[in-house]
Amino acid sequence: xxxxxxxxxxxxxxxxxxxxxxxxxxxxTVIEPELNKIAPTGxxxxxxxxxxxxxxxxxxxxSMEERARDRIVELGVAEVDVIVYxxxxxxxxxxxxxxxxxxxxxEKDHGIRATTASRATVAALRHLSVKKIALxxxxxxxxxxxxxxxxxxxxxxxxxxxxxxxxxxREVCRVPPEMAYRLGRDLKGVEFELICIMATDFRTVxxxxxxxxxxxxxxxxxxxxxxxxxxxxxxxxxxISGYGILLRNT
Numbered sequence: 001x002x003x004x005x006x007x008x009x010x011x012x013x014x015x016x017x018x019x020x021x022x023x024x025x026x027x028x029t030v031i032e033p034e035l036n037k038i039a040p041t042g043x044x045x046x047x048x049x050x051x052x053x054x055x056x057x058x059x060x061x062x063s064m065e066e067r068a069r070d071r072i073v074e075l076g077v078a079e080v081d082v083i084v085y086x087x088x089x090x091x092x093x094x095x096x097x098x099x100x101x102x103x104x105x106x107e108k109d110h111g112i113r114a115t116t117a118s119r120a121t122v123a124a125l126r127h128l129s130v131k132k133i134a135l136x137x138x139x140x141x142x143x144x145x146x147x148x149x150x151x152x153x154x155x156x157x158x159x160x161x162x163x164x165x166x167x168x169x170r171e172v173c174r175v176p177p178e179m180a181y182r183l184g185r186d187l188k189g190v191e192f193e194l195i196c197i198m199a200t201d202f203r204t205v206x207x208x209x210x211x212x213x214x215x216x217x218x219x220x221x222x223x224x225x226x227x228x229x230x231x232x233x234x235x236x237x238x239x240i241s242g243y244g245i246l247l248r249n250t
């Protein structure tokens with residue numbers, strides 16, 4: 001009776017298809033509700049937080065990375081199937097090579113498949129076979145200037161940027177999805193193949209489908225790309241409607 005009982009238990013607990021583990025900045029209050037809102041039945045999202053310490057951005061990101069190592073162990077105890085280091089700013093500063101190495105380290109040392117916000121975003125762009133992209137972002141100047149060099153190093157051409165720089169990152173979560181939509185619409189007339197909406201603490205999933213329909217171009221967001229790649233890694237290939245072409249065409 002033990003084996004059948006264990007199988008039954010697996011199906012009544014949350015995450016019976018897949019458990020997605022997130023390591024997120026302590027101020028982030030958006031990515032969990034967004035992913036839980038659009039994740040398919042049987043997929044659960046479990047987050048742990050890290051906070052930044054230091055005067056410079058480099059020091060803050062370094063402290064977050066160091067603290068993330070304990071969070072990996074905690075998510076392992078929760079038996080997640082995938083771990084995502086969900087801080088896009090870290091990827092912009094450190095580059096895609098760091099993201100690949102960090103994900104590989106988690107897999108090697110902890111036996112859990114992993115990815116990062118920047119790695120998922122780039123993977124989504126490549127999956128949709130685009131080269132010319134336009135960006136919508138709330139990043140402050142010290143991060144905005146890294147966008148062009150990051151995407152260029154990954155093989156993409158940024159043809160337009162619309163942003164509303166916010167110096168206090170704790171305020172990003174209070175920006176409504178309407179802002180992402182309006183900034184995206186403002187790119188009409190710019191030559192691009194896709195709009196990429198940046199930042200994991202920027203609430204945007206409600207705007208993705210509307211932008212795609214009104215501009216007749218694909219739109220991805222960081223959080224949408226994270227969910228897409230995490231599901232693929234976990235072996236969940238269900239199509240999800242209402243949140244953009246990326247999730248409709250897994």
